[in-house]
Amino acid sequence: MNNKTAAVQMRNITKTFGSVVANDKVNLDIYKGEVLALLGENGSGKTTMMNMLSGIYFPDEGEIFINGQPTVISSPKDAFDHGIGMIHQHFKLVDVLTAAENIVLGLKEEGRLNIEAVAAKVKKICDAYGFEVDPYQKIYNMSVSQKQTVEIVKVLYRGADILILDEPTAVLTPQETDKLFAVLRNMRNDGKAVVIITHKLHEVEDISDRVVILNHGKFVGDLITAQTSAQEMTNMMVGRAVELNINRPEPVDPRPRVEVQGLTVRSSDGILKLDDVTFTANSGEILGIAGISGCGQKELLEAIAGLQRTESGTIRYIRDDGTAENLVGKDPLEIASMGVALSFVPEDRLGMGLVGNMDLTDNMMLRSFREGPSFLINRKKPRLLAEKVVKDLEVNTPGVSTPIRRLSGGNVQKVLLGREIASSPTVLLTAYAVRGLDINSSYTIYDLLTRQKQAGVAVIYVGEDLDVLLELCDRILVLCGGKVSGLVDGKTAEKHQIGMMMTKLGGEAANE
């Protein structure tokens, strides 16, 4: 370890976006001949950090040394000139071109393009590390894993010896992941520096030599993978949250309200997103949903709200009088017209829950604008509602005619939640309700949700902060890769236990 040379040293790197501090004085070393895992929860600043290395962002403060020399990287081209190549989560390939054409795209080589020579060089790279790429295959004919391979070959072709992979396994099957890891090991043995950004613990254990952990934009640890444990990494990744004091009254007369049975959902490109999910959400109770991002939380809520096509399974809504309705196959309007008062605070507030360019009044009537027989719209009631929400939830806005995109994240969320609660729902679905909010706004939101629970609403709370989930929720459903990993009691469960269940089906008990 000590005799290895540092390929990259990042010193005191700070990057802010508006008022959000994405990275706060982070130090990071990358060594040659080593696989480094950059571990952290969503929004912990992993990708931002690497984007500064690959020239996409420019740090506000701090210095970058490459091979010991101070370096300014202000464009992806600079990064390539220094041998840094990044493989992004979203591939940047031209669909109608072949692999070889994509690989040389943007390279300024002398003379005429000799695609055979390119193909030969591609073949050489592939043989060296154990890739399989057909240089003449068009991108649109390729599987996701093949596209990723092309991306990797692309950066190697440009002579990269520092490779950064942003959550490379998110789109791969386990078999493809094994193949990728084999290739990464070959590269490491060849003396290249490899960084993989991830939040999956078993992958860290599987592939990395060293792990750097970030939490809320800050550096928390630099460990030798072989000398640490999943337990320790979980602790560091989740971090010690601020002392929270969320009032958790007992559930009010809990009765089954939403019964989900064997729900299976595939995304439009056929990837299994939810696999045989079964649970019940009770009225007068907050049901937390924990899981690593992208484990089916979004699909689950959208399926209940009638926005996601399901493959199999049922979602039953049970009324107070015991009658039930199946919500599968219904759109939001049909669900509402059956008298099911279902509110949904989606993750993407401005892209789905609200319209950024419309003012508060117009956003208030998004769900209710159809009311009344008139062809014309009546803005009187929505305006009163907007004024009420602004007053009750202390929304900081110049007025109700301000376009919503000018409001800060916390205020946007208050408006959205205010509207959804105003329709007096019996089921309230929330996805990452406090993401990006400051502590005070977060508390306001927790308080609102608890009051809804006391009013007998079945609240489903998808969250990412385990401390909050444990203090706020009565029961917590843990998802892992689209499957139910377990259901725990919010009052008695341990954070580590949930953390293990998030990364391995069934937690410690299962041996994968």
Next chain:
Amino acid sequence: MSNNCQPNGHTRVNNQPLFHITKRKALPWYYTWGIRGAAIVAALLTCAAVTSLLTGENPLEVFQTIGYGAFGTTRKTWILLQNLAILLCISLAVTPAFKMRFWNIGAEGQVLIGGLATAACMILLGDKVPNAVLIATMVISSIAAGAVWGGIPAFFKAKWNTNETLFTLMMNYVATQLVAFFVIVWEVPKGAGKIGIINQDTMAGWLPQIGDYKYLLNILIVAMLTVAMYVYLNYTKHGYEITVVGESERTARYVGIKVDKVIIRTMLLSGAVCGIAGLLLVGGTDHTITTTIAGGRGFTAVMVSWLAQFNPIVMVLTSFLLVFLDRGAGEISTVFALNHSFGDILTGIILFFIIGSEFFVNYQLNFRKNTGKEGKANV
């Protein structure tokens, strides 16, 4: 944009950009209009400079001539208003589609097909049915024809997500060819290759003239359409749905708006209003049909609509500006014996500045602060 000199060696690179562009926060209205006003002044100054340099004419005289071309005589004023009315009508038609982010560049074809339907009624039914029935038929068939022409691409977009830009554009050519075909079918006299004035003796199917003013009816109809469209877009449930679908289809689905239905309905409306423009052109003023009656206004309308940011009332101003410049440019070419292109150059300069000013309304340039640290790095 950046001082992009080649890095001198691999480790001492500093090409941090000279300035970077950021999106502005909200600006007060007087600031925005200040920027736009300044753009027009700058445009006129540039025009004056270009005129003097290229032609040696006195720029003030040129500007005067533009004004004369637009408003010089009563007749010129009426022509200006008529052109304004037709351009505004087509702009009103494309606006709901654009507000929905449906790139309808097929207004040209929708106008043509509306005009063709009108002409067909006039030729086939003229003198066979009472004039009132004939006019009613013309109105209905032109609106229906325009709506169908707009509805076809919308249907394909809604069902199979086809590209509406390409589709509406292609529909223009189909419409042009249809008109060309029927011009030959109905040509008078045989072999003339054109239709000539339809029903010249009986004036059957000619839209009624109000008093002595040939163009007044068109102008009044478009004025009413403008108000109606303003109300439709801003104060009706349909208009609200259009806004939501345009801003975010995901939000629209989330609140239970049937996006497919809104797309088709809105394009039927857009096409129908284009059909009315065709009716006004063929039945109201020209009384004949050629492949060029729309005269590119289907495309100019796109600019009118965007410049006004989809506000029908503001579109009166933007379409006035474009028609005014066009009429003025024509006058310059006759008075100064300059090529018509010179008028186009002036129009181009003015539009360039006006459209360019929107960049500065939305974005600002932040210049790099030259701190001592960077000074050192630059050595």
